[in-house]
Amino acid sequence: MSTADLAKSLPPSPAKEHFIFKNAYYMANGPLEFLEENYNTMGPVYWVKSPIRKIAVLNDPECVRHVLQENNRNYVKSFGYDPLKLLLGNGLLTSEGDFWRKQRRMAQPGFHKEKLAAIVDTMITSTGQMLLRWEKLEGVELNVSAEMNRIALDIVSKSLFISNVEDEIDKISTWVTVAIEQGAERIRNPFKIPTWIPTPSNIKQNKAITVLDEVITGIIEKRRADTNQYHDLLSMLMEARDEDTGEGMSNRQLRDEVMTIFIAGHETTANALTWAFYVLAQNPQAEQKLKEEVDTVLQGKPVSFENLRSLTYTRMVIDEVMRLYPPAWIIGRKNVEDDEIAGFYIPAGTNCLIPTLSIHRSPKFWNDPLTFDPERFSPEKVKEQKKFTYFPFGGGPRLCIGNNFALMEMQVVLASVIQRYTFELKDKTPIELDPLITLRPKQNVYLKLVKR
Numbered sequence: 001m002s003t004a005d006l007a008k009s010l011p012p013s014p015a016k017e018h019f020i021f022k023n024a025y026y027m028a029n030g031p032l033e034f035l036e037e038n039y040n041t042m043g044p045v046y047w048v049k050s051p052i053r054k055i056a057v058l059n060d061p062e063c064v065r066h067v068l069q070e071n072n073r074n075y076v077k078s079f080g081y082d083p084l085k086l087l088l089g090n091g092l093l094t095s096e097g098d099f100w101r102k103q104r105r106m107a108q109p110g111f112h113k114e115k116l117a118a119i120v121d122t123m124i125t126s127t128g129q130m131l132l133r134w135e136k137l138e139g140v141e142l143n144v145s146a147e148m149n150r151i152a153l154d155i156v157s158k159s160l161f162i163s164n165v166e167d168e169i170d171k172i173s174t175w176v177t178v179a180i181e182q183g184a185e186r187i188r189n190p191f192k193i194p195t196w197i198p199t200p201s202n203i204k205q206n207k208a209i210t211v212l213d214e215v216i217t218g219i220i221e222k223r224r225a226d227t228n229q230y231h232d233l234l235s236m237l238m239e240a241r242d243e244d245t246g247e248g249m250s251n252r253q254l255r256d257e258v259m260t261i262f263i264a265g266h267e268t269t270a271n272a273l274t275w276a277f278y279v280l281a282q283n284p285q286a287e288q289k290l291k292e293e294v295d296t297v298l299q300g301k302p303v304s305f306e307n308l309r310s311l312t313y314t315r316m317v318i319d320e321v322m323r324l325y326p327p328a329w330i331i332g333r334k335n336v337e338d339d340e341i342a343g344f345y346i347p348a349g350t351n352c353l354i355p356t357l358s359i360h361r362s363p364k365f366w367n368d369p370l371t372f373d374p375e376r377f378s379p380e381k382v383k384e385q386k387k388f389t390y391f392p393f394g395g396g397p398r399l400c401i402g403n404n405f406a407l408m409e410m411q412v413v414l415a416s417v418i419q420r421y422t423f424e425l426k427d428k429t430p431i432e433l434d435p436l437i438t439l440r441p442k443q444n445v446y447l448k449l450v451k452r
């Protein structure tokens with residue numbers, strides 16, 4: 001479409017405006033409420049008036065498809081990804097264009113299903129160790145949020161570095177947690193103080209980045225000097241060669257990709273698993289059905305790569321949890337050139353925000369949307385789903401590279417835990433959503449661990 005053919009009018013804006021910060025004030029102060037309210041009252045796309053930047057919100061699956069898939073070449077990541085660059089550098093999540101394409105091509109084979117078979121063994125071993133530790137905690141109100149964070153970090157660490165780097169992994173876990181907390185703090189705080197000003201938060205963040213750089217570079221250098229064969233994600237990334245030039249990744253690039261996989265690969269999964277146990281503790285029927293499936297398929301034996309495919313209801317539970325609690329609750333893109341969406345003019349440089357959570361909970365696409373009902377994801381029902389009404393892993397070429405990794409991990413952990421334990425929710429006060437980098441529960445989730 002030539003520029004002359006484009007629609008001329010911007011999308012409409014919500015009526016509620018702050019006298020200086022316009023609509024953006026309300027979006028910054030209560031993003032979930034803002035997006036929900038305007039999901040119900042505005043059309044397929046609306047303009048968020050802001051004195052600082054151009055922002056549009058896409059309420060409609062067709063518009064989402066246009067941006068993520070159809071016209072993806074006209075879009076780069078939006079402003080929301082900037083704070084992540086501090087930690088992730090130019091890794092897969094934050095890089096763009098030809099550079100991203102080259103990196104994606106090189107990393108992709110590491111996430112193919114047959115490579116994941118080996119990683120599933122790591123997942124099973126880590127989960128087994130967690131369950132062994134839990135034997136001493138039976139009857140206790142377990143901090144499920146902390147436990148899921150720990151297992152997800154353990155799994156992603158061991159998938160990246162299978163070799164003996166336990167001390168380094170402990171250090172990485174500690175400082176990754178600090179970096180994420182400080183990053184979330186930066187996102188929450190509307191006054192972005194430059195990172196070189198020594199505020200307590202900046203000091204912690206900078207220290208975390210320095211330590212992580214040192215440790216990860218140390219592991220990479222040690223591995224370069226090692227002549228043994230390893231079958232982990234790090235060796236896959238180190239051995240990957242660019243098709244055209246035959247070149248491998250530099251230490252700096254490896255560091256960025258490793259850090260990206262670390263961050264993108266554990267917070268999301270940990271949150272989805274935490275929500276899963278929280279929701280199951282309140283839905284005894286679904287929990288019962290899950291137990292029956294796990295008992296029938298596993299016959300008292302541990303989970304294996306081969307029987308994951310038979311755990312269909314387990315997968316349905318996971319899908320439904322990520323519908324109600326999508327860890328990546330919002331996705332953002334920015335158009336390079338002018339565009340037209342749903343008949344409106346979208347000038348170049350507009351941050352197009354995709355409210356995954358609102359679409360996943362929309363009464364337009366889901367009956368009784370706030371009810372937890374895994375049956376929505378039965379294989380027959382999935383075939384009827386309209387495109388981009390459910391997209392926890394994003395879509396188009398920038399679809400999450402770890403989607404199968406995450407789904408397998410969640411199946412392994414959920415099935416292995418349910419095989420042995422039930423959780424009881426003592427405090428029935430509803431837990432609110434905390435929309436930080438990922439969608440976390442506002443407070444830690446505590447559930448009583450009861451042996452079956």
Ligand code: HEM
Pocket residue numbers: 077092093094104156260261264265266268269272326327328331332392393394395397398399400401402403405406
């Ligand atoms: C429940 C778990 C997960 C969810 C919900 C999730 C969600 C997402 C989403 C929505 C995106 C696209 C972001 C965008 O379009 O801007 C993404 C990208 C990405 N994810 Fe995941 N993710 C999960 C687990 C993982 C895991 C386990 C890994 C790695 C082991 C991973 C690695 C990545 C990477 C590297 C990207 C960037 C891909 C690219 O642009 O080429 N994710 N993820």
